[in-house]
Amino acid sequence: MLLIPCPYCGPREETEFSYGGEAHIERPKQPEALGDEAWADYLFMTGNTKGVFLERWVHSHGCRRWFNAARDTLTNEVLAVYEMGGKPPKLEKRSYV
């Protein structure tokens, strides 16, 4: 079980959080203008990164606030957390073969 550093509350057990999938997927400004494929891409397609992944969490059983996290999906290290709408921090690339 992860220990997730909520930017507003501090480190808390993973069971207090819910996962929100990949971060920085913005809702299209004009959905009607998109073709089916582009819409499906927004709706269904997310990365499956082995390495540093930018993802969303919400502290459901705490402050109920959403935030972004950079997590190494292989080691589960949470390398950074940052606010919704914030820019991802500069992190060293980790590549796994």
Add this chain to the structure above:
Amino acid sequence: MPQGFRLAEGGLIDRARPLGFRFNGRSYQGYAGDTLASALLANGVHLVARSYKYHRPRGIVSAGPEEPNALVQLGRDPRSDPNTRATQLELVEGLAARSQNCWPGVGFDVGALNGLVSRLLPAGFYYKTFKWPASLWMKYEYVIRHAAGLGRAPGERDPDIYDKTNAHCDVLIVGGGPAGLAAALAAARTGARVVLAEQDCQLGGALLDRPDETIDGKPALDWVAETLIELGRNPEVRILPRTTAFAYYDHNYLALVERVTDHLGEKPETLPRERLWKVRAHQVVLATGAIEQQLVFSDNDRPGIMLAGAGRTYLNRYAVKPGSRAVVFTNNDGAYGAALDLQKAGVSVAAVVDLRTAPEGPLSEQAEAAGLPILAEHAIVATRGAKRVGQVAVAPLGPEGDRITGDGEGVECDLVLCSGGWSPTVHLFSQSGGRLAWDELRGCFLPDTPAQATHVAGACNGAFGLAACLEQGLAAGETAAAAAGFETKGAGKAPPQATDRGFLPARWLRLVPSIEPAGRGGKHFVDQQNDVTVADIQLALREGYRSIEHVKRYTGTGMGTDQGKTGNVNAIGIVARELGRPLPEVGVTTFRPPYTPVTFGVFAGRDVDDLLDPVRKTAIHAWHERAGALFEDVGQWRRPWYYPQGGESMHRAVAREVEACRSSLGILDASTLGKIDIKGQDAAELLNRVYTNAWSKLETGRCRYGLMLGEDGMVMDDGVTARLGEHHYLMTTTTGNAAAVLGHLEEWLQTEWPELQVHLTSVTEQFATVSIAGPNARRLLGELTNDIKLTPKALPHMSFAEGAVAGIPARVFRISFTGECAYEINVPASYGMALWQTLIRAGEKYDITPYGTEAMHVLRAEKGYIIVGQETDGSVTPFDLGMDWIVSKKKDFVGKRSLARSDMAKSDRKQLVGLLTDNPQEVLPEGAQLVEKALDKPPMPMIGHVTSSYMSPNLGRSIALALVKGGRERHGQKVQAPLPGGHTAVCEIAGPVFFDPEGERLRG
């Protein structure tokens, strides 16, 4: 003779406290401090089990958690535990255990015939023979499981209680041997908070079996005692004996199980049987020691053949002679310690058979000096003895070690102590994600790169000597404390002095040759618990398996409850040898939790019965109970289902409640509906974006029904929202969906629309909601309020007013889920009961009738109102429900674009329809599948399913709602519902509104 194999003195047992126990129905005696295994050996009992596949007689192999054979069924129902390791089970007065895996008894076992036909039971036998036809597998599996038997689950519920607890510490140390204790000392001296977990009942680890070890010139156990005194005085140190760290998860989160009362004769009722410790540690020190590996030789599984270290444990810790005449068989120097201990205890040592070309090492030298008969470069090539080893054949080994030269010579014995070297207990390290590295010299995998804040010390780290263990333990404790932020300078004292006596040098022959090749004649067991032999591994390789993970799964090696603790390295070595590849290339199989089996009870803990899940009750719950309501669980809520009167059937009760609503007055506790208070200047905009319809024009005081979609266009919730004020709304949600809807709104607000100024507050539990419905609803409410105008003009359908009802501040919503004129009265929850009781009293003259969820469902189904989660299942759009009228074409909303996907326009989408059975008295089961025409047997093309189905008292017949492919175009057509038992119900597709389609009643 009672305890005929007990030594007169020595050991850590209490001869003043004899304990009676029973094994396989016979009475024996042991002493306090014994395990079941040591007590059995003290009584000369070696045959304790039958093997899994061949039902071969098996004895005690080890003295710890690695035991593959001595698994017993402990106790009697309801307190019966299968697969209990006799080697870890502390003896208590009255303990009763049985061998499992044999019938009728361990001495005479019908299944042993399997041994005679063993050629027919090679690796993968079950897979190959029983995998087809699939329909018979269940039957095969039952028979196989029964014959194979892995103990028996208790037939009654477990009467014991189990606890769970959380702990946080700076340094968690796993293992209370010399390395772990030294680590605890070093860490504790810095002021760090330390938890030390030891699976044994006593601390000291290997020192408990080695009376000859000294620390600072004194017996090593004195040092252990002093250390425990120092640690005991430190309030920041918690020592947990009888506690197994069985899992190492992410971010230094470990699960430990503490056995609290099993070892107590009298078990205090206030104590749990076991306790689950969930520990989050800043730093972890693994001092988990090492496990001796077996030697793989022909028929190496007879009772009386055990690990050399276990032999020493029984001799030294339990003062038990595991035999009278012993052969020691080794590939290393360490086992000579066992030979010397045997000699000291008066057990005759017939031979020390050493696979090495010369008996090298300090213990070998001692043994030579002591005059022990040593056969260097020899091997045991066969063993004999039905229920106990009686003789071994010893032969000289060829120079390559791959064959024997010359004939075997028989040596009489009743005990064989074997040592195939030691393998560090890297299970937790590996579970934590740490990488292992092969160590050629030590012939084992060692912890290499940790994946977490993990430190390793002692034998687990390849340090097999006492001095090195102490040194590494101190260093690890200090490093860990420093990493946790504690000052370490000057904290340590002078390191304790001891001697290093490892087991090296060793000669790594993973397969000991025999007269005939493996697979002919005797069996070379690699995994005794799962009865896996060298021949099985060879077969797997012949059949093309190359990956060690596949070999493991195909043969089952290492997949027993012992996870191959005493044989995995041998299995890997044999695979490497057969493939002609270096061992580290073959690699190691994955270690998974739990390290040793854990009871289900401790995972359940107290979360059973009433504590399984929170139960939510409304403010009026006690009244419903008094009224004899039956309850239905809706999410975590307990809702009245119906209120049977004087022995009424459910059918009668529901019919009465439904009729009351239509003819006079019904009353429903609707408090469980989700309520979200929405405030802020952009509240209406939020509603516009999350609901399919438009909200900008809703006036204050009015209500509107809304349908909420996921971004995928599927219906996720519905409910009525009222505009309470300029920037103030109250949204209601489905009972079971309240939390999900709040989460949905918050997510959009926080992640996509942070510019919207809206506050959301869940107020579900702040208000009690009472709904009164029926022709007399207005009359009753009018009698209880002065300041709310109730005329249809003043308070029309879908409107809201605030005022006092029965003197209670209330919000009154004129909304209806029944099709009748109805009012939902919201009052502060603490007034809920008062309001309800007042309404019941005042409503007596109208025959006011409390109704439950079942009648509510009938009433709404008569009107064709959907229930999200019943008519919808995450694949249903508003169009499928025929609710196009509520979908705005002008504005954007969540899910809108998805409704325009090409798939949504398909004509064969399932659409909501009404369904009328040809037999008006037949009520279809909900979930029933619909077909065009029922065939003799499945498969039949399915065209839909029944979502709701009731007997409607108002229509005097059954009604149902269903989702049917292209159903809207099919009104009037027949479909069929094939039902269990062969009966087929024919039904006609109809519109989904069965009652008062014009809605005159609800507007009136």
